[in-house]
Every structure is written in C-alpha cells, then in structure tokens.
Amino acid sequence: MSLRLAPSHAVFLAIVLAFTVAMNYSAITAKFALNNLVILVPASVLALILIGTILLSRPIPEDVPEESLRKTLGDLLLLGLFCGFCSLMFVIGFDVATFFFIWIGIVVCGERSLWKPPAFALAFAVVVTTTFGALFPFPIVTLVLQ
C-alpha cells in the first residue's frame, strides 16, 4: 500500500471530496427526504469509497504525469489566461477580450512572428463578434465594435 500521490492529483481528490461533502450538507439541510437524495447520497457514498480505493491502491506508473515543468507551467499560463478571458469579457467587452486573448494565446502557444498574432487576432475578433452578435438573441457587451 502506498499513500504517495502527485500533488495535482491530491488537489483534485481534495476538491472532489470537499465538493461532495458540501453538496450533501446543502441537500440534507435543505430537505432530508428520499425524493431529494435518491441520486445524490448513493453517488456520494460510492464516490467516497472510490476516493479511498484510489488513495490506498498502488499508483500505476501512468498516474505520475510525465510532462515537463515547462509544459505544465505553459498549460497553467494558458488556463489562467482562459479563465481571465471568461471572467473579464463582460467587463472590457467581448470584442476587446477576444482580441487580447487570441493575441496572447497565439504567443503563449509558440508563435514567434511579431505581426501575425495581432493581425490574426484582430480579424478573428471582428468576424466572431459581428457574426455571433447577429446570431445571438441576447445583447453582447462590446467596447469598440457596435
């Protein structure tokens, strides 16, 4: 038996555990009735058993991510950029947020040219904002494009 886990795996299991406990606490305090818990409680109990099984089982070699630190940091950078894009698009406008996300995203993904990323990002942001703006039945927050 071994309790050794990759840190990111431990973080993942901790998140699942915390979320499961929070969900059950919320559902049980809302209404302690079979109709309300018919899926949640059995699924949660099984999830807890499975977390225990995964913690106690011997980690197979593939469980340890073989990616380099550079790749992981690059992933995290792009993921952070993506989360920032999702949360800021309503603040700075969909057009501007899309433009900057695409520009920086292309650079993070390895493009060396100085002019291609902003040129592509500009064309992409204009096409996407105008096309989706015309298709969606809801108002879109924009800073530059109307």
Added chain:
Amino acid sequence: MIDFTALSAALELMFSSFGPWIFVIPGLLIGLIFGAIPGLQVSMAMALFLPLTFTMDFIQSIMFLTSIFTGGVYGGGVTAILMNIPGSSSSVATAFDGYPMTCKGGQNQALGLSLGASVIGAFIGYSVLFVLIQPLAAVVLKLGPLEMVLVIAWGLTLIATLSERSVAKGLLAGMIGLILSQVGMSTTGVLRATFGSSYLLDGVQVVPAMIGIFAASELLRIRERQTLSTVEGAPPVAFGPIIRAMFSTFKYPSVLLRGSGIGVLIGAVPGVGSSVANLVAYGEVRRTSSTPEKFGTGIPEGVIAAESANSSSEGGSMTALLALGIPGGAATAVLMAAFSYHNLVGGPSFIRDQGDLVYAIILGNLVQVLLLGLVGLLSLRVLGMVVQVPLRYLVPSVLALCVWGGFGVTGTIAGPLTVAVFACLGWLMRRHHYPVAATVIGLLLGRMAEGEMVRSLQISGGHIFGYLLERPISMLLLALMLFSIGAAFLKARRIHRRANISAT
C-alpha cells in the same frame, strides 16, 4: 400498417412540384454549420429560422426545419471527430473513437464512416417510422417513468467501461458527473447547493460544461503539437478516401443495425432522445464486441455505432411528435411551434385525419437524408481542413469559440464561467487519466434519472420493486440490460482466459 391512399396523396404532394424542396439544401447547410460549432445548438438554429417559415406553406416549412435538424445532428459529429469537441450532447460517443482516428491520420476514414453511418442510420430511422408509426406510438404511450429510469440506467452502465487503466477512476469520474447534476432546484422543488448564486438555480448548464471539460482541457493537452494529426505528412481531406470510407460502412451491418435500432427506440421516448441513444448504442456495441479493448483507440465500429444511433433517433423523436403530439426534445418543440402556426397539432387525430401530411413529412425526410450524404460530402473537404491548421493558431481560436458558444447557450456570464471551471476540472482529470467522458455522461443523465426515479417512487407509493413486477415492459428492459451486462462479462472472462492459455 401503411395507408396507401394517404401515401399516394403524399407522393403527389411532394413530387408534383419543386416547392417543398427549395429550402432543403440551405437548411442542411445551416444545420451542419450550427451543429459543427460548439455551443451553437440545432434547436437554436431552428428557433432562429422559425420566423422565416411563417411565409412558407406547411410542407415547405417542415422540410426546411427538419433539414436543419438532420444537418445539425450530423454536424455535431464532425467537430467531435476532428477536434474532440462534440458539437452537441448527441455526439459525445462519436468522439470516443473518431478523434483517436484523426490523431492517427485517419480523419478521412472517420469522416466518411460517420457520414455513411449518419445517412444509413437516419434512413433506417425514417423507414421504421414510415412502416411502424402507429404501432410504435402505441408502445411509446405505454412507457412510464420506470421504463425511462431503466433506459437511463442502461446509458449509465457505459461509465464503468470507459477507463481501461483503472475502473475506480472511471467510476469516480462518473460519480462526479452525477453529483454535479444534482446542483440547483430538484425535481421536487428543493433548492440545493446553489452556493448563493442565482445562475445555479437551474443547475449546472450541461452544454457549456461539456464544452469546457471536453474541448478546453483537450486543447490544452495538445497545444504543443504542430497540427491536430500526430502523424507526419497525414493525408489531406479528400473526396476519394471519404467516399470509400462511406461505403465501407456497409462492412459493419450488425453494428449499423444495432446502432440504428437502439437509436429509433430511445429516440421515440420523449425527453430521452439522441444524447442517451448514442451512449447506449456505443456501450452495447462495445459490450458485445469480440475486441472491446480496442474501443476508444480509434476503430470504425465505435464511430458507426454512435453516429447511426444519434441519426436514427431523429426518426424516433418524430414518432413522438407526429403520433402523440409530444415533442421529444428542444428541436421537435420548435417543429411543434411550426405545426401550431399552421393550425395543426400532432397526435392520433393528426395521423388519422392528415395521413397524407404525415407520409409527406416522412418521405421528405427520407429524401433529405440522401441529400445529406451529398451536402455532407461537399462540405467535409472544407471542414476537414482544420486538421492542417497550425495548432498555435487553432488552440486559442477554438478556446475563444468555446467561450462564445458557452455564452450563446445561457446568454449570461454563467456560460463562459461554466466553460472555465470545467476546463480546469478537465485539465486536472486528463492529467491523471480520469475519463472526462464519464463525467459528461453522469452530468447528462443524472438530472434525468432523478426526475424519472422520483416519479416512479411517487407512482409506486415507494414500493418500486413491486411496481416493477407489474410492468412487463420494465421487466423486459431490465432483463435485456442484465443479459447484456452479464453476456459482456462472460465474454470478457472467456477472452481473458483464452489470452492466458495462449500466453502459457
């Protein structure tokens, strides 16, 4: 079973002029585009173009809307194959084998197989509808919540088979999906785990969640590659190989028939539809295969099972609309709106009094399916170019489209935020080899399962097993499910034993 007087009137209605066909090809193209862009739903396209149909006659408007529906169901599979992004929940299982085929340079084969399976599946679906519309409607009327619980449970059994490396990880991923599906207002009106956010009142939005967990996390994983295909000098998308692959679909008749049969039956159950049909069909074909371990690595059977099921379920969902007047999902609800605009209502009296219109719709759809083969083939060359786009441009562009798609589904910041949260979750899960598809299945089916389970409990007064014994269709479904799982288990043991013997 077939009313020949109505049928001849229908033939006259459909083929005496070009009128009913004018908007079919534009409709197929609109459906293909909406289906292929993650987050843009077929039902959204149909609703968007519904006002246009107010100037058309009834058959013209229904042909236009059903062609969007047909094109959209197929379009969802194209991005699932090329980018591992199911355009809709009905294409989740298509990605399981379609995307690995693309990664191995077999995108032509995968696209051809999916087009062939879609055309044949939809053709079978509408043919069944043509012959069996009245008896099928009678069967559908007998299905209650307990039968739906069993159908959904059948779909959920696929979770256990999705992780070859660790069953525990596959099951945990499925349980995460089931737990997440319980966020928000329950079917009995109890508010759970909204954590103070009004955006969570209706629960986690499935489509943005699916986009985030499938697409965003996969794009992060592959971003260091040059192009989508991992094979150096992968063949470009070309007509010849796609057409050859399309016809090679006929080499798998049992997979086609099983996928299509499951699709028709599940599609006919209102509220279940193609999102469950493709998963059940994939699971069944995998379970009964002599090489189940090859599923998920990019084999034709996986693509054919999923695509034939989701396309044939379209015919099934039309059964519920035409024969019962019940829309099986959002797309058929829009069709129902078009019906009501022309002062028509589906149901037994519609079949009895307007038999010519019923047959005209079915015949029109049969021809439409064949046209899909042509339109799909012509558009695949353009859509398929995506595998040659440098990933440093493709990854940020598709990520941005995911966010826009998430917004398109909800119309609020909840969509983009759901995409972001599930992208992070998907990244962590993929990093440690948890099958993200299992989470999506749990999320898709959990809410449905709860609703049907609660209704079954209420109807049975809490005595669900006694109630089960009173319902022959439930017993039959349960027996079929247990038989299928048991047979798969025995087969796996036999294969394992044979492998051991040959090793020694």
